[in-house]
Structures are given as C-alpha cells and as structure tokens.
Amino acid sequence: MGRAEVGTPKYIANQMKAKGLQRLRWYCQVCEKQCRDENGFRCHTQSESHVRQMLIVGENPQKKIKEFSDQFRRDFVSLLKSSHGEKKINVNKFYQEYISDRNHVHMNSTRWVSLTEFAKFLSESGVCKIEADPDREGSLMIAYVDNSPEAMKRRDAARKRDKDESEDFEYEQKLLQQQVKKAKKQSADSDESKSSGEEPKELQREGAAPIKLALNFAKKPIAKPIARPKPIKLR
Known part of the structure; x- marks a missing residue:
C-alpha cells in the first residue's frame, strides 16, 4: 500500500x-x-x-553515537538558553519541552544513560548549574550559565551594586545606633542632675510670734518753688 x-x-x-x-x-x-x-x-x-x-x-558505531551526543547537547543547551536564559527550571519539565519537537535527537541514541547523568555532565562542564528541587524530592533544577563578556560585565555590575547597597545599609545602621546611644546618655545625665540637685525649700519661721510690719507715714517736706529771675528791661 x-x-x-x-x-x-x-x-x-x-x-x-x-x-x-x-x-x-x-x-x-x-x-x-x-x-x-x-x-x-x-x-x-x-x-x-x-x-x-x-x-x-x-x-563505525562509536562515531555515530558521538555525533548524536554532540547534536543532543548543542540542541538541549541552545533551547535552554533561548527559552529560559539563566532562570531555574525543573530538568524533567524542560526535557518534556525539548522532546516536543519531533526532529530532535533522542537521549537513547546518545552516550548518556539518564537525564540526571547528562545534567551532571553539563554542570561539570560549567555550561549549566544544577541543584536539588525543593518542591520535588529526588528531582533537579537546571539553569544556563552565560559566560559571555557582556554577561560577566552585568554580573560584576550587579555584585558591585549589591555591595554598595550593603555598605550604605551598614553605615545607616551604625549611625542610627550612635544616635540611640547619644540619646540614652543625654537622658541618663538629665535624670542624674535632677536627682542630685536640691529641692526648693519653703519659707519657715521660728516660734509662733505674729509677723509685724513697720509702716512709716511721716509727711515729707514740701519743696519750695524755685524763683524765676526777673526780666531785664532794655532801654
């Protein structure tokens, strides 16, 4: 047919x-x-x-297996870089995305027996980094490592920015602690000066005798008026 x-x-x-x-x-x-x-x-x-x-x-079966392995590695890493960049993704989930293309190279034709072994190979080569998936026990997270000069410059700039922000935060915390210590010291000195100072005393008198006031109402002499000089007549 x-x-x-x-x-x-x-x-x-x-x-x-x-x-x-x-x-x-x-x-x-x-x-x-x-x-x-x-x-x-x-x-x-x-x-x-x-x-x-x-x-x-x-x-020459070894030659063919090497060709399939190299093509599988190139296609896998290229898709990981273009689709997810340096973001982490579950390696099994990403492999499902990779094999959705019918024209891809299957892993059973390569020199790697399992996906975990292939992920460890990429990690040892410095192409990707892997870590345990916290949500899935026994699974791995994979992320592409961009070693291009532009990416390295971006990472250096990011590290420098984080370092500057950390130093600024530490300086602000140190300054705040100094201000708090200064305020506590001023408050303690004020309390100490109040406790050591003498309290105001009330007016007290001895005995029970009444208080006498001496008032003098004597008449003061009246001042005489000042005589004005007589005007001089001119002839």
Whole structure:
C-alpha cells in the first residue's frame, strides 16, 4: 500500500495523528522516523531502508553515537538558553519541552544513560548549574550559565551594586545606633542632675510670734518753688 498523496484526506489524517509527542521506544533515530505503535515500529525495522542504514552505522558505531551526543547537547543547551536564559527550571519539565519537537535527537541514541547523568555532565562542564528541587524530592533544577563578556560585565555590575547597597545599609545602621546611644546618655545625665540637685525649700519661721510690719507715714517736706529771675528791661 503506497503513501497517501499530499492534500488528500488520508494524508491530512496521518499528519494529525503524527502531531504531538509520540512514544520514545517507537522512534528510530538512525532513520529519524517516528512510529505510532509497536506494529509500525516492527515493520520499519524490517524494511530495506532501515537495514541499509544500520549496516552503515555498524561500520563505525562509536562515531555515530558521538555525533548524536554532540547534536543532543548543542540542541538541549541552545533551547535552554533561548527559552529560559539563566532562570531555574525543573530538568524533567524542560526535557518534556525539548522532546516536543519531533526532529530532535533522542537521549537513547546518545552516550548518556539518564537525564540526571547528562545534567551532571553539563554542570561539570560549567555550561549549566544544577541543584536539588525543593518542591520535588529526588528531582533537579537546571539553569544556563552565560559566560559571555557582556554577561560577566552585568554580573560584576550587579555584585558591585549589591555591595554598595550593603555598605550604605551598614553605615545607616551604625549611625542610627550612635544616635540611640547619644540619646540614652543625654537622658541618663538629665535624670542624674535632677536627682542630685536640691529641692526648693519653703519659707519657715521660728516660734509662733505674729509677723509685724513697720509702716512709716511721716509727711515729707514740701519743696519750695524755685524763683524765676526777673526780666531785664532794655532801654
């Protein structure tokens, strides 16, 4: 039975069925062909084209595995850089994003046995950094490390800014503590001066004798008026 012609209903139906993520075990990396079920994959492995490709790979299998490994690493890191940058993401979640492309290189055709082993390889190479996922036990978080000169300048500027802000905060805290100590010392000196000072005394008199006031109402002599000089007449 031949393939359906482009534009026919059967061709469109086959394309719709092929959309989305398929089973990894039914994908032939050598032929770059995705099968929809086990029967289709078995038929493909018995086809003449597949046998011919496997004979070519069998001549130097290590070379082919290295090519697949290098391509997988490049595509994985490139997608991580372009889609998430230096933000952290769960490595399993990101791998689902990576394999959503049907034309990608599968991990089962590379030299890495598991995704965890591949993530550790990227961390040891300095390409990415990994850490334990606090939300998922036994899972890892991965983040791309940008080592370009521009990124290094941005990180240096950010570290310098954080250092300046930290120094300013420490200086403000030190100044505030000095002001608090000064205010406490002034308050203590004021309390000490009040406690050591003499309290105002009330007016007290000895004995019970009444108080006498001496008032002098003597008449003062009336001052004589000053005589005015007589006017001099001129002839």
